[in-house]
Every structure is written in structure tokens, then in C-alpha cells.
Amino acid sequence: MAPATSASLVRRVVAGLPAYDPGADPDAVAALSGVAHVIKLSNNESPFGVSPAVTEAVRLRLTTGISRYPDPTGKRLAEAIGESLAVPAERVILGNGSENVLELLCQAVLDPGDLVTTQAPGFSLHEIFPRMVGGRVEKVPVTAEFGFDVSAWRDALAAGPKMVFLANPCNPTGAMLSVGELERVVADTPESALLVLDEAYCEFARPNRGYPDGLAVLREQDRPWIVLRTFSKAYGLAGIRVGYGVASDAALVQALDRVRAPYNVNQLAQDAAIAALGDHAHLAETVRRTGLEIARVTDQLRAADFRVAPSSANFVFIDTGRRSDWVAQELHRVGIVVKAWREPGYENFIRASLSLPEDNDVFLRCLMQICAKGEQ
Template sequence: MNELKPFLSATRAAIRELPLYNSGLSIDYVRKHYGVEKIAKLGSNENPYGPSPKVIAAVANAAPEIAMYPEASCDSLRVVLAEYLQVAPEQLIFGNGSEDLISVAVHTFLSPGDRVVTFAPSFGLHVIWPQAVGAEVSTVSIGVDYRMDVDQVIAALTPGTRMLLFGNPSNPAGTSITAEDLRSILRHLTPETLVLFDEAYLEYAMADPSYPDFHAILAEFDIPWLMLRTFSKAYGLAGLRIGYAIASDPVMIQLMDRVRAPFNVNRLAQIGAIAALGDRAYVDTVVERTVAERERMRAALEQMGYPSAPSNANFLFLDARDNAAEVARRLLPGGVIVKPWMEPAFNTHVRVSVGSIEANDQFLAAWKALAH
């Protein structure tokens, strides 16, 4: 091991100092370590209803083809999705989940020393991936109402800011920016700043009739932007790993194609995504059921004295008023998995996904026992 020290010490400090992404606990881990069979896995914002039956059938039919490489540029999916979104096919790029595309974007457009503005708390990779390439990340903390402070964002956007990166609805809070607030921010940007707008929870947010068309708003401005979306959440394809991005200009896609791994989206994921797009009625049903359960959980938690952030996503974010990691640990013997938040200003908060009725009831019962 000592012989490895000179090699490892020469590794860039930006890599040695990176935090590990908290990917959450698996069902198998909890069963093995806590001896419980009935698990409410509510830590990863997964769709408890799974994908459309049409997806399962399409993937099963395609299984004999897995010996062959997939379409390198997702051409068949590209045509279907471009028509659905009413964008040019050349504006689309696909990844092994949308987080893959965050990595591709930062490796394409950031250099060591570049300045990135994002938010706290945030999806961990919004910070980790830029830091991995040596960028300097500045965070703007959300307010006590769990919403973005637009004035603070504008103040943080110095002329040298290379990238503005944030999720909407935000992860972990689930809150959304308003149309006018986004326009206010965009008016303060120059063409030297890339806006990376992560809309992973779009389908759930759209259940609110007041949720704006942020794609149309971004298109109003002559600045570079990337809008990230995924099939992992409402479409139920988390295990297949497929996300996509819409770019303001096809030239950006051409550059990112030089960085992304060849064949970065597997054959079954592409076929599953096409089938998922063909069953919008199923997705609408999933969203309707999830939103109803989210509001039921919110009301139950508030009745216990634990109000949560006003979420537009498929999860709730609440202050446990205790160390979040310890709270999450105490829930595990009851078979309940939630995600404790570790960022210093929010380390008493947990994020709980909206699962099935049964899983949600299991969580609420465990939380009530813990709180009393």
C-alpha cells in the first residue's frame, strides 16, 4: 500500500477532496442488517407503481437483442421525443440518467477555476460534478420558506459566472421558482453564462395548473441554456437509466457529443423510453395518484406538528428537529428508508419520497412513534 502513496498524492486535490454522493440505502441492505421483510423504501424518489405495462412488454420483446450495441445517438427515440416536445431533433442529447448529462455538460463547458452558482440545499451532483473538473462552486441558500431568494441569486451572478445550475422543482425541497423570478434572473445573465435547468420532476410539477412552461421562458432569451429531464421518475424507468437534455442551440449538442461516452444509453432503455412516451395516460394516472398521496402525507405530518416544504415533486422535505442521520437510522428497524440531509444548515431535515399507500402508512406510523 505504501508504494501507492506517491501516485495517489499526485492526484488532483479537486478529486481527493470530493464528497461521496449519498445514493441511499437499498432494500436488500436493510433486510440483511435489520432483519425486517416489509420495507418502505422512501429515500430515492422512485415511482412505486413502476413503468407502464407497455414498457415492460417492449423491453421483454427486445431482450434477445442485447448482444448488439444500441443506437449510438438514440436516433429512433430522438425522432419520437422531438415530435412530442416540438423541438428540433438536433437540440436533444441523451444520457445514462440525467445526472450523466450533468457530468457531460460540466466536462464540456467548464474549466478549472470557472465559477458556478447553485443552491443549498441541492442535489449533490450539482456541486460534486463541477468540483470534479476544478470549478469553484458558490451556493445561495434557500430561505426559511424553502424557496429561492431571487435577489441573492442575482447578487451572486458576477460577470465571470460560467454556469448557473439548479433544479426546478428543487431537490430536496420540492419548491418551484415563479415565471417572473426566472425572467428576472435571466435578464441579469450575459451570453457567457450557461443556465443548466434541471427539471427532473417536471411531470409531477405539471399537475399544478400554475406551473409555468419554463422551456418557453428560456427560449425567450438569447443566452445558452440546457434543460435536463429524465424518464426515471414519473415514467418509472429509474433502473434502466435514461435522461435527456434540450439545448438552446444544436452546436452545444455537437460539443457534448465529443465528451459523452459512446453508447451511453443502453438498448433496453431506449426501447423502454419510446414505449413510455406512447402511454401518456399511464403517466397521468401515476402522477394523479402520487400527488394525492403527497398531500395526504403532508396533512398527516402537519397534524403531528411537522410541516413540510410546499412540494411540487414526488417527495416531502421536513425538519425533524433532531440530527437527520440519527432520525433516519432510528426508522430503519421498522423497515422505513428515508434520506437524511447532510448539508450543515439543513442537517436536521429529512426527505421522504411518496410511495404506495401501504408504504406511506408504514412511514407515517413509524414517524408518529418516533415523534412521541
């Protein structure tokens, strides 16, 4: 018998998975462009830094040492999250980013062939993780105005999915479900399904009139559900990776613990998240400044005749009228990194997270110049 190759050992379902696209490497863009300051707008990170309390918490931990494993349950952080949301700590699951909790949910809940319903365009891991374990994914398209199509969701949910991924606000469009729309989708979701409400960008959306408190809506449901949130976005902790889920009951958390790797959230991340959670003023200022830039950048893009989705997050979804791969490559040449969108029907769109005003101005000027000249 001939020896196996690495490729022959890989499960067929894994070989067929789309690769996650993190965006271009800033170092490679710096080498290509020759600029000293690369403007990275590809990963929806906060340009406003972390709370000073986070810096101090990390400093103290490094002083006392990190040679021991972290608390495997993250008890102190789970308790802090539970207290802030008025839920028992045993209903909180911690992850190496909320993406980790998404993965755990698919590993714990889905069997091969199970149906998952999500949105298009959408977060790629809402598709990749279910397919990784053999699940089937059905995507519900947005409306022409980038909003949630509640009627289309009703039709899709009638197919009886086992899991439903609902992002509010949505990535990549930034659109948000209103209270009434969320309640309608929840009501249409089969009670036999696990409803996953992904609120990675909820802090940015809360100032918007009509944005629902997902936990408040789901608390009234006698059904399995989980709300996912992260410290990577508004809290600025993307570099140390910590997110969490709040579940309908402790039994769901216990199931996730069975597939969770031990010590999946490191000690620096746990300490930093506790500190970040306590600094309400820093969070509020980050959200305020982000909101101002979202409005300013959106207005300027629309004034230049770009079609832009209404965003309740910290990024904008832009119809460039050109191939997104070409636009992104041209932006790389001037030291700017955005995410080129490639889902069918959205190949002319880019997603750009917001940076500091001076960086956003450079992005706006370069994008307008590139799209005005067109492909050569």
C-alpha cells in the same frame, strides 16, 4: 524513487470531493430490521410501476436479441423526444440518466477555476460534478419558507458565473419557481453563462398553477441554455437509466458528444423510453396518484407539528427536530429507508419520497413514534 500508492495518484481535487449519498442499502436495512418488506423512500422513485407498453417493448427487444451495440446516437429516441417537444432532434442529447448529461456539461464547458452558481439545499451532483473538473461552486440559500430567493439569486449571478444550475422543482425541497420568478432569474443570468434548467421532476409540477414551461421561457432567449429531464422519476424507468437534455442549439449538443462515452444509453433503455413517452395515460395516472399522496402525507405531517416544505415533486422535505442521521437510523431499525440531509443548516431534515398509501402510512406512524420518544 518509492513506488506510488493509489492515493498519491489521485488528483487533489478528486480526493477532496464529497461522496454521493444514495441512501442506505435496502438489503442491509432488511438484515438489521428483520422485516420482510423494506419501505424504500430514499431515491424519489415511482411506486406505480412502468407503462405496460414499456414491458412489451423490453420483451420484444429481448426476443430479437441484445448481442449488438445500441444505436450510438439514439436517433429514434431523440426524434421521439424532439417531436413531443417541437424541437429538432439534433438539439437533443441523451444520457445514462440526466445526471450523465450534467457530468458531460461540466466536462465540456468548465475550466479549472470557473464559477458555478446553484442552490442550497440542493442536489449534490450540482456541486460534485463542477468541483470534479476544478470548478468553484457558490450556493444560493432558499428563503425561510423553502422558496427561491430571487433577490439572492440576482446578487449571486452578478458575480459572473460560467454555468448556472437551476432546478425546478428543487431537490430536496420540492419548491417550484413561478413563471415570473423563472423569468426574473433568467433575465439576471449573464449572457456569457450557460443556463442549465434541471426539470427532473417537472411532470409532477405541471398540474400546479403557476408552474412554468421552462422550454417556452428559454426559447425566447438568444443565449446558450439547456433543459434537463429524465425518465427515471414519473415514467418509472430508474432501473435502466435514461435522461436527456434539450439544448439552445445543435452546437452545444455537438460539444457534449465529444466528451460523451460511445453507447452511453443502452438499447433496452432507448426502447423503453420511446414506449413510455407514448403512454400519456399511464403518466397522467402516476402524476395524479402522486399528487394525492403528497397532499395527504404533508397534511398529516403538519397536523403532527412537523415543519414540511411545500412540495411540487414526488417527495417531502421534513424538519424532524432531531438529528437526521439518528432519525434515519431509527427508521432503518423498523425497515424504512429515507435520505438523511447533511448540508449545513439542514442537519435535522430528512427527505422521503412517496410510496404506496399503505407504505406511507407505516412511515408516518413510525416517524411520529421515533420523534416523540427522542434520542435515548
